[in-house]
Structures are given as C-alpha cells and as structure tokens.
Amino acid sequence: MKNPxxxxxxxxxQRHQLGIWNTIGGNTVPELLGGxxxxxxxxxxxxAAIETVExxxxxxxxASNPQVSAIVRPADNDPILFKRILDMGAQTLLVPYxxxxxxAEAAVSAMRYGPHGIRGMAGMTRATRYGQVEDYFDIxxxxxxxxxxxxxxxxxxxxxxxAQTEGVDAIFIGPADLSASMGLPGQMDHPKVIAAIKEAxxxxxxxxxxxxxxxxxxxxxxxxxxSGVDFTAVGVDLVLLAxxxxxxxQRxxxxxx
Numbered sequence: 001m002k003n004p005x006x007x008x009x010x011x012x013x014q015r016h017q018l019g020i021w022n023t024i025g026g027n028t029v030p031e032l033l034g035g036x037x038x039x040x041x042x043x044x045x046x047x048a049a050i051e052t053v054e055x056x057x058x059x060x061x062x063a064s065n066p067q068v069s070a071i072v073r074p075a076d077n078d079p080i081l082f083k084r085i086l087d088m089g090a091q092t093l094l095v096p097y098x099x100x101x102x103x104a105e106a107a108v109s110a111m112r113y114g115p116h117g118i119r120g121m122a123g124m125t126r127a128t129r130y131g132q133v134e135d136y137f138d139i140x141x142x143x144x145x146x147x148x149x150x151x152x153x154x155x156x157x158x159x160x161x162x163a164q165t166e167g168v169d170a171i172f173i174g175p176a177d178l179s180a181s182m183g184l185p186g187q188m189d190h191p192k193v194i195a196a197i198k199e200a201x202x203x204x205x206x207x208x209x210x211x212x213x214x215x216x217x218x219x220x221x222x223x224x225x226x227s228g229v230d231f232t233a234v235g236v237d238l239v240l241l242a243x244x245x246x247x248x249x250q251r252x253x254x255x256x257x
Contacts, residue, residue, distance in 0.1 A: 108167030
C-alpha cells in the first residue's frame with residue numbers, strides 16, 4: 001500500500017485553500033464539516049474540549065470525504081502529543097504559540113524519526129495503515145506538513161528565522177493572541193493589529209513561505225485572501241452554532257412582531 005498523499009501540502013503553493021475549525025468533539029460534527037465543501041478542516045485540541053484520544057475518530061470521520069484535508073492543532077508544542085497524533089494518521093499539524101527559532105526546530109524534530117528527529121517508532125498504527133504502507137518509516141516525512149502558529153510580538157520579531165527553519169512548511173498568523181500581545185486584547189480589527197498582520201504576510205511572501213490565518217468576518221477574510229494569503233479559516237463550528245441559535249431566537253422575539 002502507498003502512503004496516502006497529503007493534499008493540503010501538495011496544494012499549499014498551488015492555490016488558495018479555504019478551511020473551517022472543528023471545536024465540537026465527537027465524530028458527527030467533523031464528518032459534517034468534511035462534507036461541507038471546504039478544502040480543510042482543523043481539529044482543535046488547544047482551545048477546544050477535544051482531548052488527544054478524540055482526534056482518531058475525528059480523522060476517520062473527515063476521511064469519509066477523501067478530497068478534504070484534516071489538520072490537527074495539538075494542545076502544545078510537545079513531542080509526546082505529536083507522536084500520538086501522527087500515529088493516528090494525521091499528516092498536517094498546526095503548532096500553537098511558536099515564538100523562537102529554537103521552538104521551531106523542536107517542532108521539526110518531533111515530526112521526524114531518528115536519526116533526524118525524535119518521533120518514536122511504532123508499526124501497528126493508523127499512520128502505517130496498520131503495517132500495510134510500504135517503507136513507511138523511510139517515506140513518512142514526505143507527506144507530513146508542519147505549520148507553525150506565530151501569534152505574539154516576539155514571534156513576529158523572529159518571524160523570518162522561524163519561517164525559514166528547515167522542515168517548516170508554512171506559517172499561520174494568530175490574530176487573537178497577537179492582539180493581546182500588542183496590548184489590544186480581542187481587538188483583531190484594530191488598525192495596529194491589521195497592520196502587523198499585513199506586514200507579516202508581506203514579509204512571508206517575500207521569502208516565499210506560505211502563510212495562513214483565521215478571519216471570521218467575511219469581508220476581512222476576502223481582503224486577506226486578495227492580499228495573497230495561501231490558506232484561510234473562515235468559520236468555527238461552535239461560533240456558527242451560537243450565531244444561528246441567537247438569530248433563530250431573535251426571529252421569534254415578540255418585540256419584533
């Protein structure tokens with residue numbers, strides 16, 4: 001059996017890829033999101049109530065839509081979490097809160113088997129299709145994709161070094177934590193925050209490193225896409241649910257009749 005191709009990685013430098021965030025645990029919601037027409041679905045273990053063990057059924061659910069890529073955000077830049085998630089068959093990781101070149105190098109090492117890294121070896125895993133992928137340990141890294149999330153002023157100061165660390169495939173700018181780092185918590189639309197993001201995007205384009213971000217406002221998202229961002233998250237399942245529930249309740253508010 002051949003190692004499954006990482007469609008997200010293959011398209012990273014070819015076209016823009018539209019994504020959506022999965023923060024609701026279980027397999028039903030990621031399956032629904034996988035069939036909604038997005039290029040990628042991110043399973044969030046950092047800020048969502050999704051534990052590492054729940055990544056496996058979510059990956060299996062998304063895989064029912066073979067044209068859609070699954071991305072996993074582990075809770076931390078932790079080689080133990082990487083090892084477990086990669087063994088479950090995840091091929092793309094988005095690693096939060098990377099601020100230095102040393103942290104970037106640690107993430108790269110955790111993605112690779114020895115002697116080039118520290119990923120532990122196990123043969124009977126979903127990643128190897130339970131031992132069926134030919135020469136998996138020699139070829140695994142070819143289809144793995146490492147995206148580092150830069151979301152602080154310190155990270156932006158080290159952006160070029162982080163982005164050009166060998167083994168890093170792309171950078172994801174985190175507007176929310178960046179706003180807090182700038183002393184403007186929650187003000188993702190503040191001109192200073194937007195300017196910092198645009199400067200980072202321009203810097204990454206100059207050094208030819210793919211860049212992504214999240215923008216839940218459609219106009220903002222479209223502006224970033226027009227500016228050359230390579231992959232964009234435009235929705236979060238729980239936010240969409242909350243907005244829909246609020247709109248439905250408002251529709252039946254007697255004061256509006």
